[in-house]
Amino acid sequence: MYPGPDDPIGVAVVDDHPIWRDGMAEKLTAAGFTVTGTAGDGAQALRLVRATRPRVVLLDLHLPDLPGAEVTRRLLAADASIRVLVLSASGERQDVLDAVGAGATGYLVKSARLDEVLAAVRRAAAGEAVFTPGLAGLVLGEYQRLVDAPAQVAAPRLTARETEVLRLVAKGLTYREIAERLTLSHRTVQNHVQNTLTKLQLHNKAQLVRYALEQGLD
Amino acid sequence: MWRAVGVFRFATLVYGAVLVLRDHDGYAHPARAYAALAVMAAWSLITVAAYARPAARRPWLAGLDVAVAVALVLGTRVVATAAQIDHGSATLPASWAAASVLACAVAGGPWAGLTGAAAVSAADLVERGTLAQNTFNGIVLLVIAGLVGGYVVRLALRAEAAVDRAARLDAATAERLRIARDIHDSVLQVLALVHARGRELGGEAAELGRLAGEQETVLRSLVAMTPVPAGDGRLDVRALLESHAGDRVEVSCPAYAVPLLEETALAVAAATDEALSNVRLHAGPDARAWILVEKEDDAVTISVRDNGVGFASGRPERASAAGRLGLAQSIMGRIRDVGGEARVTSTPGRGTEVELRVPRT
Structure with missing residues (x-):
C-alpha cells in the first residue's frame, strides 16, 4: 500500500484555480x-486523499468550502502519514x-520557482519540514506572541540555539550555510528547525484538547 | 432636531394651557382664550406632522410658524384686560411662541433664528407698548434661542456630514480590500503562472514571462493598501516593507501587526529602501535579498540580508566600498535619529547584512 522508496512519489494537487x-x-x-x-x-480533497x-x-489555503487549517486537520486525521x-x-x-499549527509540514509561496517547488515536494515526501524564510519569520513571530501572551500556561519556548537557527533561515541562508556559520552538522540544523515546528504543533494540539x-466536549 | 422642537412645542403648550386655566377668571374674554389655546394645539399638531417630512421643511413653513406665533401674541390684546397686560403678565402663547423661533433656527441656521426672534419680539413689544423688565428678559431669551439654536444645529449637521463621510470612506476601503483580495486570488496567480512557465520555456516565451512578472509586481504594489496610521498614530511596519517582495526580495514577518510610531516606521522604511538599492547597485546581478521583521520585548529588529559579493568592511579606501559605507552612514543616521541603532556587516563573497533595531515606543 505505502509507496516504497523507489516508487514514484504520489502527489495530490488541491487548488480552486483550475489553470x-x-x-x-x-x-x-x-x-x-x-x-x-x-x-x-x-x-473533494478529503475524498481524493482517502x-x-x-x-x-500540495494545498492551496484559499478554498471555497473550508479554511485551509481545517482541511489540513481533516486530511491528517484521515491519514496521519x-x-x-x-x-x-x-x-x-x-x-x-x-495550517502549519494544524500539522502542515511546510509552506511555499506560489511565486516560488518550479525547481524550488519540486525540491520542496521531495523533501516533504522524505518527511522533512519545508522551511522557507517566510515561514521561519512567521514561526519566530508566533513564539514571540506566546511570550507576550501572559495567560499562556506552559507555552513552548525556543532555545537560544533554535532561535538563532530559525533567524538565519528567515534571512535566507541555506541549511548548508547555517551549518557552516554555526559549525554544526547539516543534520543538527535540520533537527533544530523541525523541533520549532513540532513544539508549536504539539502546543496547538494541547490547546485544542484543553x-x-x-467546553465539556470530551 | 425636529423632534426636539416638537417636544419643546408641546411642553410649552401645556405651560400655556396652565396659565390660561389659572388666569381665566381675570380675562376679559375667557372664551377667546380657550379658542386661542385650541389654535395653538391644532397648530402644534400640524407643524409636528409637517416638520416630520423632510420635503416640507421649507422656509415658508417656518415663516408661517412665526406668523402664527406673532398673531397669537398680538391676540393677547383682545383676550386679556388692559390691566393684566400693563401688569406685565404673560402673553397668551407665553413661551410657546419660542417654538417657532427654534423652528426657524433649525430650518435656516442662526440668522433665520435671529429673524424669527426679532419678529416675535416685535410682536411682544407692540402688544405691551412698553419695555417692561420681564418683556426685555423674554426678548433676550428669544434672541439667544434663535442664534444659539441655529448655531448648534449647524454644528450638528456638520458633524453628521463628517460621520457620513467617514462611513463612506470605510465602505470604500472595505470595497478596495475586497477587490485587492480578488485580484490576489485571480489575476496575480495567472500572471505568476505565466511568469514561471515563460522562464522554463526560455527564448521569446521567457521575455513574455518576464513582462508578466513585472506586471505582477506592479499590480501587487498597486493593490497593496497605502498604510494609514492607526488611531494612536502608529504604522504597521509590515505594510511599509511588504511592497518590496518580488522575484529577488523575500519579506518575512510575524502574522500580526508590528506597530511603530509613524516617524520610526518611516525611518525604517527609508533605511530599508537604501539598503535594497545598495543591494541592486553593488551586490551583483544574481544577488537576492531577504527582509526579516522581528518583534522583540521592547524593540523591533528589521534585517536586510543579501547573498551578493559583499565587501571588506576594513577597507574603506576602495572607492566602491567607500560609496557603500557612505550609504551605510546615511542609514545609521536615520535610525539613530529615531532612537535606534543600525549595524552593517559584510564579508567578501558572503553578502551584506544591515540590521536596524528600533524602540517599540
Missing part, C-alpha cells in the same frame, strides 16, 4: 512525480500559521 491546478499537475508529472488526482475544494493515498498533498505542503499566495500569513475539556 494553476492543471499547470502544476502537468509540471509534477513531467518531473517524474505521480499525480494521484486534483481537487478544487476541501471536501481514495488515492498520495504521499504529499501524508505530508501537507502549503502552496499559497503571499499575504495569507495567519492562514499559513494556522479547549475541548473546558
Whole structure:
C-alpha cells in the first residue's frame, strides 16, 4: 500500500484555480512525480486523499468550502502519514500559521520557482519540514506572541540555539550555510528547525484538547 | 432636531394651557382664550406632522410658524384686560411662541433664528407698548434661542456630514480590500503562472514571462493598501516593507501587526529602501535579498540580508566600498535619529547584512 522508496512519489494537487491546478499537475508529472488526482475544494480533497493515498498533498489555503487549517486537520486525521505542503499566495500569513499549527509540514509561496517547488515536494515526501524564510519569520513571530501572551500556561519556548537557527533561515541562508556559520552538522540544523515546528504543533494540539475539556466536549 | 422642537412645542403648550386655566377668571374674554389655546394645539399638531417630512421643511413653513406665533401674541390684546397686560403678565402663547423661533433656527441656521426672534419680539413689544423688565428678559431669551439654536444645529449637521463621510470612506476601503483580495486570488496567480512557465520555456516565451512578472509586481504594489496610521498614530511596519517582495526580495514577518510610531516606521522604511538599492547597485546581478521583521520585548529588529559579493568592511579606501559605507552612514543616521541603532556587516563573497533595531515606543 505505502509507496516504497523507489516508487514514484504520489502527489495530490488541491487548488480552486483550475489553470494553476492543471499547470502544476502537468509540471509534477513531467518531473517524474505521480499525480494521484486534483481537487478544487476541501471536501473533494478529503475524498481524493482517502481514495488515492498520495504521499504529499500540495494545498492551496484559499478554498471555497473550508479554511485551509481545517482541511489540513481533516486530511491528517484521515491519514496521519501524508505530508501537507502549503502552496499559497503571499499575504495569507495567519492562514499559513494556522495550517502549519494544524500539522502542515511546510509552506511555499506560489511565486516560488518550479525547481524550488519540486525540491520542496521531495523533501516533504522524505518527511522533512519545508522551511522557507517566510515561514521561519512567521514561526519566530508566533513564539514571540506566546511570550507576550501572559495567560499562556506552559507555552513552548525556543532555545537560544533554535532561535538563532530559525533567524538565519528567515534571512535566507541555506541549511548548508547555517551549518557552516554555526559549525554544526547539516543534520543538527535540520533537527533544530523541525523541533520549532513540532513544539508549536504539539502546543496547538494541547490547546485544542484543553479547549475541548473546558467546553465539556470530551 | 425636529423632534426636539416638537417636544419643546408641546411642553410649552401645556405651560400655556396652565396659565390660561389659572388666569381665566381675570380675562376679559375667557372664551377667546380657550379658542386661542385650541389654535395653538391644532397648530402644534400640524407643524409636528409637517416638520416630520423632510420635503416640507421649507422656509415658508417656518415663516408661517412665526406668523402664527406673532398673531397669537398680538391676540393677547383682545383676550386679556388692559390691566393684566400693563401688569406685565404673560402673553397668551407665553413661551410657546419660542417654538417657532427654534423652528426657524433649525430650518435656516442662526440668522433665520435671529429673524424669527426679532419678529416675535416685535410682536411682544407692540402688544405691551412698553419695555417692561420681564418683556426685555423674554426678548433676550428669544434672541439667544434663535442664534444659539441655529448655531448648534449647524454644528450638528456638520458633524453628521463628517460621520457620513467617514462611513463612506470605510465602505470604500472595505470595497478596495475586497477587490485587492480578488485580484490576489485571480489575476496575480495567472500572471505568476505565466511568469514561471515563460522562464522554463526560455527564448521569446521567457521575455513574455518576464513582462508578466513585472506586471505582477506592479499590480501587487498597486493593490497593496497605502498604510494609514492607526488611531494612536502608529504604522504597521509590515505594510511599509511588504511592497518590496518580488522575484529577488523575500519579506518575512510575524502574522500580526508590528506597530511603530509613524516617524520610526518611516525611518525604517527609508533605511530599508537604501539598503535594497545598495543591494541592486553593488551586490551583483544574481544577488537576492531577504527582509526579516522581528518583534522583540521592547524593540523591533528589521534585517536586510543579501547573498551578493559583499565587501571588506576594513577597507574603506576602495572607492566602491567607500560609496557603500557612505550609504551605510546615511542609514545609521536615520535610525539613530529615531532612537535606534543600525549595524552593517559584510564579508567578501558572503553578502551584506544591515540590521536596524528600533524602540517599540
